[in-house]
Amino acid sequence: MSSAENHVGGWVLFFESFKRFLSSKLNRFSFVLILLLFALALAAPWISPFPFDQVNPANGLKGPSWEHLMGTDNAGRDIFSRVLYGARTSLSIAMIAVIFGLITGVFIGAVSGYVGGMVDEVIMRIVEIFMSIPGIVMALALVSVLGPSLPFIILALSIRRITQFARVTRGAVLSVKTQDYVTACHAIGMSNMRIVFGHVLPNCIGPIIVLATVLIGNVILTESTLSFLGMGIQEPTPSWGTMIAQGNEFLTFAPWLSIFPGLFLFLTMIAFNLLGDGMRDHLDPRGGSVV
Amino acid sequence: MLTTVLLRRLFLSIPTILGVATLAFVLGHLSPGDPAIAAMGLDLEGHSSVEPGELERVRTELGLDKPIIVQYFQWLGKALQGDLGRSFVSTSEVSDLVFDALPTTMLLLLMTMSSAAVIGIALGIISAVYRGRAGDYIARMIAIIGVSTPTFWFAIILILLFAFLIPILPVTGSIDEHGFSAMILPTAAIALHPAALIARMMRSSMLEVLSQDMVRTATAKGLSRWRVFMVHALRNAINPVITVIGFQFANLMGGAVAVEFIFSLPGLGSLLIEGIYEKDILVMQGAVLVIGVAFALSNLVVDLLYMVIDPRIRI
Numbered sequence: 001m002s003s004a005e006n007h008v009g010g011w012v013l014f015f016e017s018f019k020r021f022l023s024s025k026l027n028r029f030s031f032v033l034i035l036l037l038f039a040l041a042l043a044a045p046w047i048s049p050f051p052f053d054q055v056n057p058a059n060g061l062k063g064p065s066w067e068h069l070m071g072t073d074n075a076g077r078d079i080f081s082r083v084l085y086g087a088r089t090s091l092s093i094a095m096i097a098v099i100f101g102l103i104t105g106v107f108i109g110a111v112s113g114y115v116g117g118m119v120d121e122v123i124m125r126i127v128e129i130f131m132s133i134p135g136i137v138m139a140l141a142l143v144s145v146l147g148p149s150l151p152f153i154i155l156a157l158s159i160r161r162i163t164q165f166a167r168v169t170r171g172a173v174l175s176v177k178t179q180d181y182v183t184a185c186h187a188i189g190m191s192n193m194r195i196v197f198g199h200v201l202p203n204c205i206g207p208i209i210v211l212a213t214v215l216i217g218n219v220i221l222t223e224s225t226l227s228f229l230g231m232g233i234q235e236p237t238p239s240w241g242t243m244i245a246q247g248n249e250f251l252t253f254a255p256w257l258s259i260f261p262g263l264f265l266f267l268t269m270i271a272f273n274l275l276g277d278g279m280r281d282h283l284d285p286r287g288g289s290v291v
Numbered sequence: 292m293l294t295t296v297l298l299r300r301l302f303l304s305i306p307t308i309l310g311v312a313t314l315a316f317v318l319g320h321l322s323p324g325d326p327a328i329a330a331m332g333l334d335l336e337g338h339s340s341v342e343p344g345e346l347e348r349v350r351t352e353l354g355l356d357k358p359i360i361v362q363y364f365q366w367l368g369k370a371l372q373g374d375l376g377r378s379f380v381s382t383s384e385v386s387d388l389v390f391d392a393l394p395t396t397m398l399l400l401l402m403t404m405s406s407a408a409v410i411g412i413a414l415g416i417i418s419a420v421y422r423g424r425a426g427d428y429i430a431r432m433i434a435i436i437g438v439s440t441p442t443f444w445f446a447i448i449l450i451l452l453f454a455f456l457i458p459i460l461p462v463t464g465s466i467d468e469h470g471f472s473a474m475i476l477p478t479a480a481i482a483l484h485p486a487a488l489i490a491r492m493m494r495s496s497m498l499e500v501l502s503q504d505m506v507r508t509a510t511a512k513g514l515s516r517w518r519v520f521m522v523h524a525l526r527n528a529i530n531p532v533i534t535v536i537g538f539q540f541a542n543l544m545g546g547a548v549a550v551e552f553i554f555s556l557p558g559l560g561s562l563l564i565e566g567i568y569e570k571d572i573l574v575m576q577g578a579v580l581v582i583g584v585a586f587a588l589s590n591l592v593v594d595l596l597y598m599v600i601d602p603r604i605r606i
Binding site for chain 2: 130225248
């Protein structure tokens with residue numbers, strides 16, 4: 001009976017906390033912006049005025065008009081529709097990469113922080129090595145040797161996230177594991193597995209959620225940079241990075257090709273950065289910058 | 292005492308650098324298919340057009356007939372001596388290509404770092420001093436826009452603005468072609484993000500210091516506001532900001548890759564991307580190695596500098 005009660009209590013606490021989070025104007029703004037982005041991405045097939053791959057060379061490089069809100073590209077494809085589908089691509093890839101990074105990184109970080117000693121030393125050394133290579137360089141190198149297929153792109157995007165999650169989780173675990181209630185768990189003979197997953201990690205959730213929010217924005221940025229350089233999402237799948245790169249060729253006489261997808265990327269980054277800031281103030285007020 | 296600490300830190304960076312080298316080696320060997328074919332710059336479709344004897348010769352030349360662990364130590368030994376192999380596309384030594392590219396990137400990063408530091412610190416101070424007033428909101432707005440603007444897109448917007456609409460700066464090309472002005476737009480493109488990060492860091496660090504007793508004491512004894520902010524508060528607030536500036540290298544290098552490519556600056560980033568486009572594995576490997584080692588070294592320098600600046604962390 002008590003466990004069911006705890007469960008309900010947990011949800012109530014969550015909603016209370018969420019309500020407090022939304023009491024800030026800036027937090028409301030970023031939250032609504034992100035909901036809007038997700039809505040646009042989900043609804044892309046129904047709200048796009050044209051299929052994203054509908055080619056019409058006769059109508060190429062047309063400026064913004066009522067028919068084509070953001071103009072058309074060199075093949076006459078509707079930029080607005082492609083931007084909407086691009087949101088779908090970026091958000092879904094970023095979510096998968098961050099969730100993969102989170103699961104793996106939190107596990108590694110928890111082991112490192114909880115076990116400590118030599119294991120911790122070795123894991124943190126390896127993390128430091130991976131952190132020595134800038135994310136985009138690592139991603140570029142990996143995709144170039146493995147090939148730009150979706151699973152490899154996601155892998156390339158998550159490797160750095162794994163190390164970031166591992167670091168933050170380790171730090172949180174180190175501070176939590178010295179608390180009295182953890183000692184109490186040991187005293188009543190609980191298994192290490194149960195202590196880590198049942199008692200230590202749930203109390204480290206704040207910094208992890210903050211990091212996850214910021215990293216979704218980061219992964220979207222890395223993915224678009226990768227696509228911009230031709231090593232990410234490949235045609236005909238629409239991606240903001242690829243669209244900006246294509247627009248770069250027609251910059252002088254058709255700047256809208258690069259401007260509009262870039263604006264969406266920029267808005268997405270603003271939304272996730274603001275949300276991350278708000279989350280940090282809300283959940284992890286003592287923590288510093290996580291990235 | 293300080294010397295032992297410095298030596299210990301120096302010693303600790305060796306495994307990291309070795310690790311980076313190992314990572315670069317592994318990256319070069321992850322490629323599916325025959326590394327000899329890849330090293331010859333051929334696609335898999337071109338396989339049949341290579342004479343079998345030729346392939347064998349390249350394999351032996353690259354040491355690919357030996358076990359992987361032997362290959363690794365041979366490669367590492369050569370890399371330590373500055374021999375990174377030969378590019379199969381341009382046939383020049385990879386180490387020569389890297390050393391030709393290094394000055395451009397270093398100049399770019401140095402210019403970026405210094406302009407980002409100056410702008411970021413200034414914005415952060417304005418923000419903290421005018422906390423809650425118009426100056427603070429404007430500075431914070433610039434900062435959030437700065438951290439959210441994609442570097443490569445900003446580079447394109449800068450080109451659009453300054454090279455076509457107000458044509459006063461060169462769009463692409465190296466210093467040799469256009470002189471110093473070739474570096475202005477690339478620097479601005481990369482500097483925006485770190486400047487914004489530094490501004491945010493500076494603001495929070497300054498606000499923390501401004502709430503301390505010693506600031507109240509300084510004000511109480513009748514010092515001017517200017518003196519309190521610029522001398523007493525700033526000196527105490529700047530340390531964490533210096534660390535942030537120092538650790539920006541990886542971010543900057545990441546931004547530099549795309550920006551060098553957009554502006555056709557012949558630096559490490561362009562070399563890396565060319566290596567990737569041409570499937571020139573050894574060039575790619577060399578660029579990754581140098582970037583990683585440079586990062587590890589810059590972290591080392593920041594740590595050492597920090598120990599000298601702030602005696603509290605010499606433990």
